[in-house]
Amino acid sequence: MNNSETYHIPVLLNESIDGLNINPDGIYVDVTFGGGGHSKEILNRLTGNGHLYVFDQDEDAEKNLVGDPKLIFIRSNFRYLSNFMDWHGVKKIDGLLADLGVSSHHFDDETRGFSFRFDSPLDMRMNKRSGKTAAEILNTYSEESISDLFFLYGELRSARAIARAIVKYRADEPIETVRDLLNVLKPFFGKEKEKKYLAQAFQALRIEVNGEMDALKEMLRQAEELLNSGGRLVVITYHSLEDRIVKNFFRTGNFTGEINKDFYGNIFSPFQLVNNKVIVPGVEEIESNPRSRSAKLRIAEKK
Numbered sequence: 449m450n451n452s453e454t455y456h457i458p459v460l461l462n463e464s465i466d467g468l469n470i471n472p473d474g475i476y477v478d479v480t481f482g483g484g485g486h487s488k489e490i491l492n493r494l495t496g497n498g499h500l501y502v503f504d505q506d507e508d509a510e511k512n513l514v515g516d517p518k519l520i521f522i523r524s525n526f527r528y529l530s531n532f533m534d535w536h537g538v539k540k541i542d543g544l545l546a547d548l549g550v551s552s553h554h555f556d557d558e559t560r561g562f563s564f565r566f567d568s569p570l571d572m573r574m575n576k577r578s579g580k581t582a583a584e585i586l587n588t589y590s591e592e593s594i595s596d597l598f599f600l601y602g603e604l605r606s607a608r609a610i611a612r613a614i615v616k617y618r619a620d621e622p623i624e625t626v627r628d629l630l631n632v633l634k635p636f637f638g639k640e641k642e643k644k645y646l647a648q649a650f651q652a653l654r655i656e657v658n659g660e661m662d663a664l665k666e667m668l669r670q671a672e673e674l675l676n677s678g679g680r681l682v683v684i685t686y687h688s689l690e691d692r693i694v695k696n697f698f699r700t701g702n703f704t705g706e707i708n709k710d711f712y713g714n715i716f717s718p719f720q721l722v723n724n725k726v727i728v729p730g731v732e733e734i735e736s737n738p739r740s741r742s743a744k745l746r747i748a749e750k751k
Contacts, residue, residue, distance in 0.1 A: 459684055529666075564630060598652045684745050
């Protein structure tokens with residue numbers, strides 16, 4: 449298995465690439481390059497006139513680049529999509545793919561703090577060059593802010609009690625490693641559901657560290673402006689928070705899901721849904737790649 453495959457096995461590969469409805473001479477963007485699995489398949493469907501722009505803010509992803517003149521790599525957060533497209537002289541695109549899942553590489557990296565399986569420094573930054581680490585957030589945020597992030601992003605009902613415990617713990621010594629955080633969290637979760645709740649807590653911290661919800665909204669708004677009429681927006685989500693944002697945006701053109709209609713009762717939306725029913729992985733894919741279990745694929749076409 450090559451480096452890109454061990455880095456991250458692409459989820460819903462055929463379904464998502466088919467959803468782009470690729471024009472061989474078109475311009476496409478993969479805003480979550482990662483191991484390059486989705487990008488490789490897009491490139492296979494492009495001719496010499498087609499181009500693929502790929503984004504990834506993690507320097508590790510650059511190791512998965514292939515030598516193809518149709519591929520342009522942009523090391524940046526996808527929230528700056530419009531800026532970089534403008535810099536490259538691209539006014540319109542024919543399709544955009546976003547696989548919002550955290551790569552296997554990040555969960556398996558014992559040094560980054562994404563997983564509670566390893567005792568490592570609490571970093572969790574996708575871009576190791578900037579931003580606050582998870583440890584800095586836990587040691588500097590107010591009790592109320594810590595409670596909010598665990599409740600909003602981790603959907604943990606014990607968020608307030610956890611926040612109190614964190615503030616009490618850090619008064620004696622800083623929370624710097626995964627083990628430190630587990631010492632605080634484990635008393636709140638029964639053994640039978642411990643992994644589930646720990647995953648939710650770590651997800652909440654990761655979302656806050658990387659500003660994931662705001663970045664997603666900014667990228668979607670910019671994608672709408674960049675897409676040609678008939679262009680496709682293909683997004684794979686993994687948890688209810690990001691899926692709700694994508695679903696609302698596709699259906700209504702806003703993130704609250706508020707429906708606005710014209711005089712004839714037609715819903716105002718810049719998109720037409722390609723799949724009214726969300727696409728999920730089959731049993732075979734889930735068995736071969738368990739991290740695909742929670743994946744949901746939504747496809748929309750620009751009107």
